[in-house]
Amino acid sequence: MCGSAGALLQQKVWAPMEADSIFQPLPFHSLTLRNRILRANIAGRFDNADGSGNRARINWELKFAKGGVGAIISAFAPVDVRGRIVPNYAAIDRDEFVPFWRELGRQVHEYDCKYIVQLAHGGRQRDIRGIEYAKGLSSTDKPDPVHGFEAERMSLQDIHDVTRSFANAARRAREAGLDGIEIHGANGYLFTQFLSSAINDRDDDYGGSLENRARLLLEVVQAIRSEVGRDFHLQVKLSTTEYANVLNPWADRGNTIEDSVKVCQWLEAAGVDAIHVSSGSMFAHPRNPAGSFSVKEVAKTYDTLLGSGRYAFRNYVLFQIWPFNALFGRLWRRQGLSLDRVEGANLSDAAAVKQAVSIPVLCTGGFQRASLIRQALDKDQCDAVTIARPLVANNDLVKMFEQGFDQPPVPCTYCNKCLFNVLKNPLGCYDESRYSSHQEMLDQIMSVYDPPSFSSADNDQIERPSA
Numbered sequence: 420m421c422g423s424a425g426a427l428l429q430q431k432v433w434a435p436m437e438a439d440s441i442f443q444p445l446p447f448h449s450l451t452l453r454n455r456i457l458r459a460n461i462a463g464r465f466d467n468a469d470g471s472g473n474r475a476r477i478n479w480e481l482k483f484a485k486g487g488v489g490a491i492i493s494a495f496a497p498v499d500v501r502g503r504i505v506p507n508y509a510a511i512d513r514d515e516f517v518p519f520w521r522e523l524g525r526q527v528h529e530y531d532c533k534y535i536v537q538l539a540h541g542g543r544q545r546d547i548r549g550i551e552y553a554k555g556l557s558s559t560d561k562p563d564p565v566h567g568f569e570a571e572r573m574s575l576q577d578i579h580d581v582t583r584s585f586a587n588a589a590r591r592a593r594e595a596g597l598d599g600i601e602i603h604g605a606n607g608y609l610f611t612q613f614l615s616s617a618i619n620d621r622d623d624d625y626g627g628s629l630e631n632r633a634r635l636l637l638e639v640v641q642a643i644r645s646e647v648g649r650d651f652h653l654q655v656k657l658s659t660t661e662y663a664n665v666l667n668p669w670a671d672r673g674n675t676i677e678d679s680v681k682v683c684q685w686l687e688a689a690g691v692d693a694i695h696v697s698s699g700s701m702f703a704h705p706r707n708p709a710g711s712f713s714v715k716e717v718a719k720t721y722d723t724l725l726g727s728g729r730y731a732f733r734n735y736v737l738f739q740i741w742p743f744n745a746l747f748g749r750l751w752r753r754q755g756l757s758l759d760r761v762e763g764a765n766l767s768d769a770a771a772v773k774q775a776v777s778i779p780v781l782c783t784g785g786f787q788r789a790s791l792i793r794q795a796l797d798k799d800q801c802d803a804v805t806i807a808r809p810l811v812a813n814n815d816l817v818k819m820f821e822q823g824f825d826q827p828p829v830p831c832t833y834c835n836k837c838l839f840n841v842l843k844n845p846l847g848c849y850d851e852s853r854y855s856s857h858q859e860m861l862d863q864i865m866s867v868y869d870p871p872s873f874s875s876a877d878n879d880q881i882e883r884p885s886a
């Protein structure tokens with residue numbers, strides 16, 4: 420990789436690891452991590468169309484296990500076919516997928532790394548329609564405002580069925596020998612659609628007051644606990660501030676940190692072992708993942724979404740044609756965090772949650788400087804950080820911290836090109852300025868297919884009809 424490695428080597432700060440808060444073990448109720456850095460959830464379309472996992476998924480996760488993180492939190496793993504948001508994500512909605520998750524966990528464990536699977540349901544929010552279902556289940560029957568996917572208001576029977584799907588998925592995770600589960604309660608997916616004052620328009624026991632809006636999440640926690648017992652690690656990722664009016668100042672702003680603090684206290688009382696703090700009423704959102712937003716980059720891959728959702732064609736035109744694209748880009752950037760504020764974007768929310776609960780609090784968003792992470796831990800703003808893009812850019816970031824680097828020689832630029840490519844191309848770091856050549860970038864991206872799914876060793880084992 421290119422970059423002024425020489426100058427940055429001077430940023431090395433040698434501190435004994437035993438005294439470094441980053442490298443202190445993190446104890447949860449029933450699980451202990453060896454350090455305070457978790458790989459945050461990063462979805463990529465590596466898997467098979469039926470939701471079964473693939474060799475590439477294992478290769479991808481091993482990059483981070485080898486790089487020294489204390490735990491990996493998986494990508495969005497659908498608990499039900501109707502909760503899928505794009506094809507080709509590894510799902511956990513069937514018993515026959517347990518062997519894949521078991522093998523993934525086994526290989527990750529070889530590197531003294533724990534594996535937590537994110538149980539997820541998209542509700543009305545998704546990216547590519549796929550062939551399995553038309554309307555997404557939600558708290559409302561209003562379509563999602565980004566792509567215009569249709570929604571169906573959930574009946575009490577639907578609520579019961581989805582609750583069972585989460586409990587069954589938790590059981591599968593435990594049967595697979597994984598170390599815990601995370602409920603994806605953030606970023607606009609099903610639980611946000613119930614929790615949010617800006618989205619939930621029900622007038623039954625699951626809508627109206629905050630308590631009612633949190634009912635589905637709390638019932639799912641209860642159902643999971645009944646299924647897997649008290650001692651299987653369970654954490655919840657939440658958008659603690661929604662900023663739902665970010666692109667439309669006349670809209671409801673959605674839940675505030677004060678609302679979310681109450682929800683976190685209820686979750687703790689219900690037996691949740693940790694809170695993972697994120698933000699944003701949808702995904703992507705100008706604040707999550709915060710950073711650059713280039714309409715030109717979005718336009719390059721948006722054709723993948725054509726035919727998905729009733730606004731997709733409108734968006735496609737908007738992203739291709741000046742001045743609409745320029746205006747949209749400007750609006751997004753204005754409402755987002757400027758590059759110098761991306762670091763630790765959710766720390767103040769994490770600190771507010773931390774003061775209100777006694778379970779560990781994980782914070783996501785903009786961590787790649789050891790000194791900032793150390794400071795957040797030492798000031799008790801959170802108990803650990805979760806990292807996505809900086810680990811995509813530098814898989815061995817934790818090892819670099821161990822060696823005394825404050826930040827990597829060629830850091831993540833928060834350009835978000837990994838995000839803009841994720842629906843069309845293999846997941847990886849697409850910031851060409853970080854590489855010495857285009858080919859080097861491609862090699863890094865394609866390295867996830869090595870070792871391949873099918874090798875000559877497999878070939879030798881295939882039974883051939885005798886001549």
Ligand SMILES: Cc1cc2nc3c(=O)[nH]c(=O)nc-3n(C[C@H](O)[C@H](O)[C@H](O)COP(=O)(O)O)c2cc1C
Pocket residue numbers: 459460461462463493494495537603605606656697707708709783784785786805806807808809837838841
């Ligand atoms: C390409 C990409 C895919 C992501 N996929 C998921 C996901 O499946 N589930 C989830 O909860 N968050 C997902 N996120 C959000 C990250 O987990 C993380 O919270 C966010 O990017 C902020 O952290 P960072 O600044 O370290 O990237 C994704 C982010 C990116 C960039």
Ligand code: SF4
Pocket residue numbers: 808809811812830831832833834835836837838847848849850853
């Ligand atoms: S493309 Fe690379 S540099 Fe840009 S945000 Fe993603 S990981 Fe970071």
